[in-house]
Each structure stands twice: as structure tokens, then as C-alpha cells.
Amino acid sequence: MTDLTRQPAHVQLRALDRREISSRELLDLHLDRIDATTLNAVVTRDDDAARQAAHTADERRARGEAVGVLDGLPITIKDSFETAGLRTTSGAEELADHIPDQDADAVARLRHQGAVIMGKTNTPAYCQDLHTDNALFGPTLNPHDPARTVGGSSGGPAAAVAAHLTPADLGSDLAGSLRLPAHYCGVYGLRPTHGLVPARGHVPRPPGWLTSSDMVTPGPLARHPRDLDLLLNALTTPAPGEGTPWCVDLPTVGKGVEHLSIAIWAEDPDCPVDHETAQALATLEEVLTAAGALVRHTPGPVRFTDSTSLFEQLLYATATATVDDETAAAELAAAGQLQDDDTSPRAIFLRHRSQTHRSWLRANEARARLRSDWQRLFTEHDVLVTPAAPTAAIPAGSRALAVDGQERNFFDQTGWVNLTSHIGLPSLVVPVTTTAQGLPIGVQVIGRPYADRVLLDVAERLATLLRAFG
Template identity: 45%
Template sequence: MRTTATGLVADLAAGRVSSSAALEYFLSRVKEHNPALNAVVALDVAGARAQAEAADAAAARGLRLGPLHGLPMTVKDTFETAGLVTTAGAPELAGHLPERDADAVARLRAAGAVVFGKTNTPLYAGDFQSCNDVYGTTGNPWDLARTPGGSSGGSAAALAAGLTPLELGSDVAGSIRSPAHFCGVCGHLPTRGAVPARGHIPGAPGTLAVPPLGSPGPMARCVADLELALDVLVGPDLAGVPGGTLPAAAVRTGELRLAVWAEHPALRTDPEIRAALDELAGELAGLGVRVLRKLRPPRPLYEIHQTYARLLLAVLAPSFPEPVFRRLRRIARRASPDDRRPAVELGRAVTLSYREWQDLDERRARITAGWAAVFAEADAVLTPAAPLTAFAHQTAGTPLTRELEVNGRKAPYLAQMAWATPASLSGLPATTVPLGRSAAGLPFGVQVIAPRWHDRKALAVARVVERLTGGFEAPPGY
């Protein structure tokens, strides 16, 4: 059984495999590997079997339901799925059975996909690990004692372990890109607004307004699968404009200009990741690519990081339970201006006034405008997808109080989103593709950032990288 989405779609179309047989294959993989991994946390076996049988019956009549006809897949448990429990890792939503699919899920189903399960995520998608009080902790298939990342960690782990051929994730601060990096798979953050976000939790179930940060996006084992899924997710009305489409991209290595940024002041890049990125840059130069090592970001990377961190915490505020929000508001009001304790900083961020938000948003707009000068010189930018490889599970404390150890030095836990923030702040498309493995055998990836709406350019460059690095490799035992 081929386990890439493009391979399976081709086999389904040619009649070499049935949708029912493909579904049973992945259900058997879930049964065999998921008890230890805990990546797939909810199943709709009866519903999926009925959908697969319907797809097979349509195929027998010569009908094709869409570009994903009969393809079994899973989605992150932050997307509402009609009739299938959707919790976003929250105990208060443990019995939430949506009546309507999230828009992105609806597009996948309309294209013929058979959604058979949901994958794990932290509470309200608010962590860089995938652990919650509803379903517990998801392990990384490369080392179960380590995290697969978050918040689309269950998605990445399920893909790497071969429990699903395609995933729908979401990304507000690296939540697609970091898990893809930690698990050795591919992920794409679309241009903000390219993929509809209604039906994603957070916000609250039934919310029509969508947050001003983040986007749903595809995750897969290869770049071709990302392209297949993105075409479906974007649909015929890019950003709500009927007939709107993403520009095509033709990449010729001899004409390609790529900037390379390898170090970030918020958290030093692991030397093994840095060395692999340098080696990749050399290989690209050998193909005729013009590698730009001195091209600077639109503003200092630390300024971009700090600006986004404050906006992000403000956007996450509605997910806080009301008693916690009130307590943080009291802490912020009572603190002296020079008090920089984590609880005080969090209280200030989640209780921003509109005037304070507007000031930050203006800073974001100016940084975003500055990308025009970057992309006048470069077609895309290559960075580490994250500054470190998968770390051991950390369940004590909160994201604000935890620490990481990188290269023998302590660093704030939130600093791991350093390389996610440049694209996230400005709503740019970014693709993560496998780059290599550490001496400890842990995978890591490279990120390709492209201009706004040029998702296909990011993916085309990622294909070039994938050919050089060899792309996805299954973890031992899977």
C-alpha cells in the first residue's frame, strides 16, 4: 500500500486499490501503533467505512467525487467535524459533537476525502507539545520519550508513523512547521486568509469571526501531497474572492535567488541544524542557485519575535477560563511598571487595550511592508524550521515558566518559536521540509518563506530541497 496521498489517489483512480481497502489498512496501522504513540485520539470507523463504500460505488459507476476521491485521512482535533467529537484538548468540550464541519474539513470532504479520525493537540492548541487532560500525551515516533511538537503534534506523529497519509493542521506560531520539523514530515503554513478558518477551536464552538493570526494548512509525507491538499483547501475563491487563485510558480535553479538566515538572537540554532543548513546552501549554490547570506530581515529578528509574542498572547486571551483571565488582569493592574515576572507579563499581554493592540499592529504593518525589499532581492528565504530537535516531554509548569536546554544553555521555553515568527507576523506562506537527522537520530527540517500569496513558490523551492535531501524517511519500527 502506497502511503503518500498522491500515490494513493493515483492508485484509487486507476482501480489498483479501493477506498475501503485503503481505509482498513490505515485503521490496522492505528490499531497496531497508536496505543504506544497516542496520536489518533478519536475515530469514526462506521462513518468512514460508509464513506469509503460510497466512494467505491461511485468509482464503479465511473464517477469521481473530486481530487481526493476515496482518500482516507485524519484531521487535528481543533477542527469541528460533524458527528465526530471535537475537544481541542479541553475537558469542558469532551462531549462536544459538532453539527457542522469546519470550512476546511468541508472542503476536504467535498473533494472526496474520507475523514476517519482526529489527532491530538494541547489544550486549545496553546503549547509546543501535544498533551491534554482529555487524551493524555502524544509521543514522537522517533523517540516516544520526546515530544512530537505542538500544537499539531498528533498530526505530525500520525503521519510519520504511517497512521494516515494526509493531515489538516493549523499554525499560529509554528504549530504546523515545528511538529513537521520534530517528526521529519512536511507542513505548509498558507498565506493568512488563503484557507478558511471558520470552525477552528479556538475560538469558541460556533464562532463565526476568525482570529487575526494563524491559518489552517496541510501536513503530509512529501511536498507533492502538500500541493494536492492546498489546491483543495484554497478552493475556487481565494480569500473569499470568487475566481481567486494562487499564482503559479516555475522554479529554475539557475535563476533562483535564496536568502539564508541561520542564527536567531532569541535562541541559538543547534550546531547540527546550522551545519546541515550550511551544507544545503552549498549544494544549492552548486546547482546554480544564487545564495544570499548577507541579505537582512525587514527588521531585527528579535524585534519581530517580541512583537509577535505580544500579539499572540493577546489573541490567545479568549481561550483562558474567565477566573484565570480575571486573576491575570488583577496581577497586571497591581504590578509596578518595572515588574517583569512571567505572570505579570502574561497579564499585560492578555489584557491589552485596543490602543495598545493598535500600536503593535502598526509595528506589524511596518515590518510586513519591509518584506518587499527582502523579496526584491530574493525569491524566498531559507531558515531553520526550529532552533532545536525534539525535546523530552515537559508537563510541569506552564509555557511561560518552563525552560529548554540548548547547547548546554538554559533558554525560555517560548523562545523555540523564534523561527516561526517572521512568517507568522506578516502572514507569509512558509513550508517545512525534512533537512536531516542529528547524531542522536532525531529529524529536523528547513523552512522556506515566500512572498504573500506565493505559496506555490514556497512549495516549489521546498521540492528542490526535498530532491537534495531525500525527503521523508520513516522512523525505525514504523
């Protein structure tokens, strides 16, 4: 019998529907894989609760009462999302014993669609690093090379999906936190249109808060675009406890590859990419052109540096909500002592952390104007393709980034994905190829607001074309 754990989620669900395997059996196959791995991707489990949920799903299916699009499918959840009765730490020592009594909204939606939660995946403390490592659980290893990083902060989810420990995971993305690990681990990762998937119950904010960051977006990771579509369906269907009176019907692409207009923003001097990444984009362009798509290069709809500066201002602002009064006062005092001509990273950090509400409102207006600039691009093109990152996965624990031997800012790793992080556009990382060392290289595909399913359609067609090309 085919090892179903190595199959994508939609194939596993089909096997469940055909009664070729039970949810309990499928769960145990995945738990066996988790037991056998040394990647340290899944850090918290409750096997008894998961088996009970799987048994209940099997009973529903036997009665012909499957409850949703994921019924009986075992999945994992990033440890930043609160899960009722299952420890949620967000990688932080002070939350080592935190067991929520309520699911995060996104988790509740997945359960409502029948998903079986089999464990929590690793994240840096409070999701605040580009490596996935913490004092509670230690580092998560990259399935392609344990000496390389999985990225962060959704590194546990990406590694678990890539290593077939789970068919899918719920991650989160504020500053590339989902898309960078997807790129480094060679899986698909979708940051949905901001606001489609509620973020209440994501830590940080502190446990119990009803609000969340105006930039953080929950999103799925999986090994096939069709799986992301299933997860997106579940994540955009309100659970009964929400009392939400609407449902979402997102558009699809509705035309063949030969009728697609695809823009490519392949390079920018403010965030250069290495030669293997550039070659991956060139290969993708060749494949699309051969299939009849209209492919055009663009310098981008916005200036890279302007977008990055605004992103940083809004990022530092949203991170201040939960600091204590003493820290906030100290930062305000330190900002007041800065010289007007001080443009150091510390000065930028302090000014943005202590900015007035008026300054934030003007930054929010600038964000709306940037979003309008992006919208103009999509009046002419269906999607925009960019690099996902300047390079493949860097060495684990490294605080340096080298691009073809040239040292760059460490945070350039997320420069390309953060073009959309503050704008809220749907953005998808698609695996394309591997380096000479066998490390994955992906690209980012961006669409207009609510074009999430358009991106997934394009990704599935790309996968077919790349297989034929290879």
C-alpha cells in the same frame, strides 16, 4: 504488492484512479496500521462512517463521477477542528462529549473535494502547549524516539503522518503549532498565507463561534510537497455552503533551481541554534550552490527581538477574546498595580492581556510595517530559508531547552517559526537530514504573500537535490 500506506498521498490517489485499489480497501489498510500502533496519535474514530464515505467514493469513481482532487483518499483531522457527527474535544476534558453538527470550514472544503475523514488526531488542551499531551487521551509519542516530544500543538497530526497512519492531516498554526511538530517528526508542514484557508470552526474559539483568532491558520501536513499541493488546492477551493464567489489561482516558481535567488538567515544571537542544526543549513547551502542557485546570507529583514515582542503582544491580545468577565477584570486590576519599571514575563503578559484598543491598533500598524520590511526582502530574493527550530526534538515533557549545553528559554523552540506567525506569510517546514541519534532536522522556507506554491515547488526541488547529494 507495495504497501500503499507507506506511499505519499499523490501515489495513493494515483492507485485509486487506476483502480489498483478501492477507497474502502485503502481505508482499511490505514485503520489496521492505526490499530497496531502505540503512538496515541489518532484519538477518535468512527470506522463505520469512514467506510460508508469510502464506499460512496468508490461508487462515484465506478460511475466516472469523482468529485475532487482528494476523492476517496483517507485522511485524519486535528482534534481542534469541528467535524460533523465526529467527536471534537480540542484535548479539553470539558469538551469530552462534544459532537458538532457542522464541519469547520476547512474540513467542509476537504470533504467537498472527496476526502474520507477516518479519525481525529491528538492535541494539547485547547492547543496551548508545545508538547502534545492532555488529561483526556494522554501523550502522543514521537515515531522516531518515544522519549522525545512530538511538539505541539499539532503533534498528533505530525506523528500520524510520520508513522504512515495517514497520508495527510489538517493541522493548525497560531504560534508555530503546525511547523514545530512537522520539524520534530520529520514531515512537511505548510502554514499557508493567512486568510487563504478559513478558520471558522477551530477550537479555541468556543464551539459555535463564527470568528477565530486573527493569527491562527489551518494548514496541511504530509510526507511529500506534491501532497501539500493537493491539500492546498482542496483547502483553497470554497465548499458550496460558503457562498464564496471567487477561486484562487496561486503562482508557481516558473524557473529552474539555477535561476533561483535564495536568502539564508542561518543564525541570530537572540535565538541560537545547535551545531547539528547549523550543519544542516550549511549542507543545504552547499547543495543549492552546487545546483547553480544564487545563495546569499542575510541578517534578516527585521530585528529578531522587535518581531518577537510584537508577536507576543498580538498573541496575548488575541487570546483574551474568550476569557470570562471575572478573569478579564482580575487581569485588568493586576495590570493596574504593576510598577512602571516591571519588565518581568508576568508584567508583560498582564499588560498585553489588558491593553487598550488604541494600543492594539498601534501594534497592528507595527505589524503592517514589519510585513512591508519582509516584502522588500522578496523584491530581491525568491524565498528565505531559516532554521525551523534551535534543535531537534527535546525530551518529552521537558520544560527546559538546551542549545549545545546552554540553557535557553523554553519558548525559543518556536522563535524562528514565530517570525512569520503574526505577519501571515506562507511558511513551510522541509525535512533536510537527521541527527547522529536519528532525529529529524528541518528548515523553514518563507515566501512573499500568496507564494505558497512557490514554496512547494522549491521544496520538491530541494528534496530531489538532497537525495542526489546524500
